[in-house]
Amino acid sequence: MKKILFLTFNFLLVTSLFSLSYLEETYNTGVKQFQDGNYKSAVDSFDAVISTATKKNRDFLKKAYLYRADSMSELLQLDDALKEYVKITEKFPNTNESLRARLGIGLIYYKKNNYEKAREYLLNFVKRFPGTKITDDAQYWVGMLHFKNKNFKKATVSFNALVRNYPKSDYAADGWLRLGDSYFNLKKYKQAKNLYRKVLAKYPASPQAEFALYSVGRVYETEGAVFDAISVYVQFAEKYPTSQLSPEITYQVAEYFYKKKDYDKAARYFEQIASNFPEHNLAEDANFIRSKIYYKTGQPAAAINSFQKFVEEYPLSKNYAEAMLYIGNCYLDSSDYKKAIENYNIGLKLETSDSEIFAMMKYNSGVACEKIGNTLEAEKCYSEILYRYPKSLAAAEMYLRRGSEFERSGDYFAAIENYELAATLSKNKGIGNAESINGLLSTSDENLGAVAQKKAADCYFMQKKYKEAAREYLKVVYLFSDSQYVPESHYMSARASEEIGFIKDAKQNYEIVKKRYSDTQWAKKATERLQELNKK
Known part of the structure; x- marks a missing residue:
């Protein structure tokens, strides 16, 4: 009899130990699945724990219930998750799991876009449980609730409360960032920029630092400080080359340098996009413009290959x-x-x-x-x-060619007519020296309009129609202000004015050439003419 009792006791002991081992193993498996983002499998694991556990396994049980509810929330099974959280508050009152479940209920309403219910639960949580380890969570989500609903003033109050009252919170870095975002949306750019810089200073290695750096650039861009914005974006492209924000930001940087004709830098950033994000929709444009840079920098073989x-x-x-x-x-x-x-x-x-x-x-x-x-x-x-x-850039090229032919034959009237057509067409297409990033212009095409306009003025000058010449040269200056022909046109307008006795106008244009274009031959000539005129 004693032997039977002994065997029975051992059997029950082994069974109990096996059961505990199974529960622990299944529970740990569920936790790992949850941490890995495999929420569906996690629900199954925690279901197994809940169905197997007894009252003696209360610790495993309450944790499994909470994990199961959290998994459902992550799967956006919001109604089921809500029921589970409510069940936890009823089954396990006055426990840490019950507290977390109360927060979970508020977050479910947040995910459901039920603004009033979410606000009620989250604010109530902050007031009722001010000193818990997860009160900062609730405070953060109150701020996010206001932010999500574009109530940015209230968001600033909530995020301020978070970073001031819970400076060591896991949400602190994000709180500072969101506080900056709230001020940005309120168009208080100075405060926003200072807050973004605070994130960079306090949390340089955090994920929030990446967004803070981008946001500093965004503030500058919104304020119209393009150079400062690009300087920040360059830092971003160098520091976070594989960031999800990087393709658009790097493209802006590349485009900026491309328009500035700094082709070496532009090429480097276009290559960075194509290399790091080959599947991104900007990769195609980046590869295309990189090819154009080979052409623009006089590398025909590389351009053809590219x-x-x-x-x-x-x-x-x-x-x-x-x-x-x-x-x-x-x-x-x-x-x-x-x-x-x-x-x-x-x-x-x-x-x-x-x-x-x-x-x-x-x-x-x-x-x-x-x-x-x-x-x-x-x-x-x-x-x-x-x-x-008839209105294409190619037609403008044709009119320029025809104008040159008429000029060579001495038919200045026809030459001027064709030159003016070429200049008008090119100006209407946006040509001066300003090219859109995907424009069709080659280096020689960029000055097409300015060349045509200057040639029309030259024809008037050669005919000694100085009044018309002075006017047409100034059109080069004002219509094609970035052209390489601007210094010469200023000078020639002054020469034409001088020929018809408009000495004041002539001196004014010579002074402009002398001061603005001091490193050109036209500045030297303008200085000589001014000296001659001042002798008279």
């Missing part, structure tokens, strides 16, 4: 036809006219809604045909441009 890779990688790209235009241009610039025509013809067969690309390919194809002596085909191309694309 554009060919581009059309192979992006056969459906909106920039396909333009890539073929640039490949043709590279061959044209290298005097390989047959290859140029071949690539232009490939591009002309493509479907594109951009008539500018077609017109430019037709024009350049005509130039190539002319170079190999096929004047008949060249004239066909030129005629088609003026007939089908």
